[in-house]
Amino acid sequence: MLQHIFRQIWAQRKYNGWIFIELMVVFVLVWVLTDYAFVMLHNKSIPQGFDINDTYLVTYGIYGDKTSRYNPQESDSVKIMENLDLFVRKINEYKDVEYADLTYLPWGSVPFSGGQNRTSVKKYNDDDPTEAFAETKNVRSGDFFRIFRYTSAKDGSWERPAGIDLYQNNSILITRKVERELFKNESAIGKTITADIGDGPRNYVVADVLNDQKRFDYRLPEGGVFGESPSATPDNLTGFGVCFRVKQGTPEKQFILNFRKEMTKQLRIGNFYLKNIESFHQRKENLRYELGITNEVRTRTALMIFFLLNIALGIIATFWFRNETRRSEIGLRMAMGSTRATLQRQFITEAVLLFTLAVIPALIINYVIARAGMIELNIDLHRKYETVVGSPYITQHFTWRFLVASLMTYLLLVVIVLFSAWLPAYKASKVHPVEALRDE
Numbered sequence: 001m002l003q004h005i006f007r008q009i010w011a012q013r014k015y016n017g018w019i020f021i022e023l024m025v026v027f028v029l030v031w032v033l034t035d036y037a038f039v040m041l042h043n044k045s046i047p048q049g050f051d052i053n054d055t056y057l058v059t060y061g062i063y064g065d066k067t068s069r070y071n072p073q074e075s076d077s078v079k080i081m082e083n084l085d086l087f088v089r090k091i092n093e094y095k096d097v098e099y100a101d102l103t104y105l106p107w108g109s110v111p112f113s114g115g116q117n118r119t120s121v122k123k124y125n126d127d128d129p130t131e132a133f134a135e136t137k138n139v140r141s142g143d144f145f146r147i148f149r150y151t152s153a154k155d156g157s158w159e160r161p162a163g164i165d166l167y168q169n170n171s172i173l174i175t176r177k178v179e180r181e182l183f184k185n186e187s188a189i190g191k192t193i194t195a196d197i198g199d200g201p202r203n204y205v206v207a208d209v210l211n212d213q214k215r216f217d218y219r220l221p222e223g224g225v226f227g228e229s230p231s232a233t234p235d236n237l238t239g240f241g242v243c244f245r246v247k248q249g250t251p252e253k254q255f256i257l258n259f260r261k262e263m264t265k266q267l268r269i270g271n272f273y274l275k276n277i278e279s280f281h282q283r284k285e286n287l288r289y290e291l292g293i294t295n296e297v298r299t300r301t302a303l304m305i306f307f308l309l310n311i312a313l314g315i316i317a318t319f320w321f322r323n324e325t326r327r328s329e330i331g332l333r334m335a336m337g338s339t340r341a342t343l344q345r346q347f348i349t350e351a352v353l354l355f356t357l358a359v360i361p362a363l364i365i366n367y368v369i370a371r372a373g374m375i376e377l378n379i380d381l382h383r384k385y386e387t388v389v390g391s392p393y394i395t396q397h398f399t400w401r402f403l404v405a406s407l408m409t410y411l412l413l414v415v416i417v418l419f420s421a422w423l424p425a426y427k428a429s430k431v432h433p434v435e436a437l438r439d440e
C-alpha cells in the first residue's frame with residue numbers, strides 16, 4: 001500500500017509540490033514557536049527553590065523632625081532600636097503569624113525585590129581558575145529560612161539551614177548550581193570559598209548547600225550565596241522590613257484588610273508607623289508586569305494560538321482543494337469496490353507521508369537556525385542553543401533541546417494534518433460514485 005501511495009504522490013507532484021513547500025515552511029515557523037513554548041514550560045516546571053505562599057512584607061515609616069507626629073523623646077538611638085524590636089514583636093504576636101523577622105531588603109535579598117547583587121565565587125587558595133557567579137542573599141537569622149523555606153539539598157528540609165548561625169565560624173550557604181560549577185561532583189560542605197557579600201572579598205566556610213533557586217518562573221535557576229546580613233542600626237533602618245509567614249490557607253485579601261484595621265494603631269510605636277503590607281505573591285506579579293514578562297508571555301501565547309489556528313485552517317483548505325480535484329478518482333475507486341473507510345485511510349496516509357517528507361528539509365533549516373544562534377528568549381538568561389557542560393537542564397543541551405522541540409512540533413502538526421486530511425476525505429467519501437464520476 002505504501003508503495004502505491006508513494007506513486008500517487010509522485011504522479012500528482014504538480015499539486016503536491018506546492019503542498020510540500022507549504023508544509024516545510026509551516027514546520028520551520030511552528031518549530032520556532034514550539035521551541036519557545038518548550039523552554040518556557042520546561043523552566044516553569046523546575047521548582048522555585050523556595051516557597052512564598054502565605055508570606056508577607058511589612059514596611060515601616062519613620063516620622064522625621066519636620067512632621068507634626070514626630071516625638072523627639074523617642075529619637076535617641078537606644079529608644080529607636082527598642083521601638084523597632086517592639087514593632088517586630090507585635091507583628092510576631094499577631095494572630096495566624098507563625099514566624100516574623102526583621103529582614104535586610106536591598107539588592108534582592110528577599111524574593112521578587114526587583115534588584116539583585118551578584119558576586120564572583122571562587123575556591124580558596126586554589127590554582128583552579130574556575131569561578132561561579134551568584135546572587136547574594138543577606139540573612140539576619142534562621143527565621144529567614146523558616147519564612148521563605150529555602151531547602152537544603154542534603155535532606156530537602158528548610159529546618160536544616162534555619163539552624164545554621166551565619167554569624168559564627170565565617171559560615172556561608174551556597175546553592176547546588178554554585179557547587180556544581182566549583183566542585184563538580186564533590187560536596188562543597190566544609191570547603192572554603194572566597195566571595196563578596198557586601199564587605200569586600202572574604203573567605204567563608206560552606207555550612208550547607210541549598211537546592212537550586214529561580215529568580216523568575218520562566219528562567220533557569222541561578223547561583224546563590226547566603227551570608228550574614230548587616231546589623232540594623234539607627235543609620236540604616238530604611239534598608240530593612242519585616243517579613244513573616246502566616247498559617248497555611250489564611251485568605252490573603254482578608255488577612256491584609258484585617259491586619260491594616262487592627263494593627264495600624266498598635267504599630268504606631270515611637271516614631272515608627274505602619275507604611276505598607278503586601279503579599280509576596282503580589283510583589284511577584286507586580287515585578288513580572290514591570291519587567292514586561294507578563295506582557296511578553298501573554299503576547300507570545302496569543303500569537304501562537306492565532307498562528308496555529310490559521311495554520312490549521314490553511315492546511316484544511318489545502319487538502320480540501322486537493323481532494324476536490326480528485327472527485328473523479330474517488331468515484332472511480334468507489335465504483336471498483338473501495339470502501340469509504342479505505343478511501344479515508346488512503347488520503348490520510350498520503351497527507352502524513354507528504355508531511356513527513358517535508359519535515360526532512362525543514363529539520364535541516366531549523367538546525368542551521370539553531371546553530372547560528374538566531375533563537376533568543378528575552379526573559380531568559382539561558383536563551384541560546386548551547387551545551388552547558390554539567391547542566392542538569394535539558395534546555396542547555398543542544399542536541400536534546402533540538403530533538404525535543406522538533407518532536408513536539410512534529411506531533412503537534414501531524415495532529416493538525418491528520419484532522420485536515422480526514423475532514424475533506426470524509427466529506428469526499430460521502431459523495432455517490434455516480435455523482436463523482438460525472439465530474440470526469
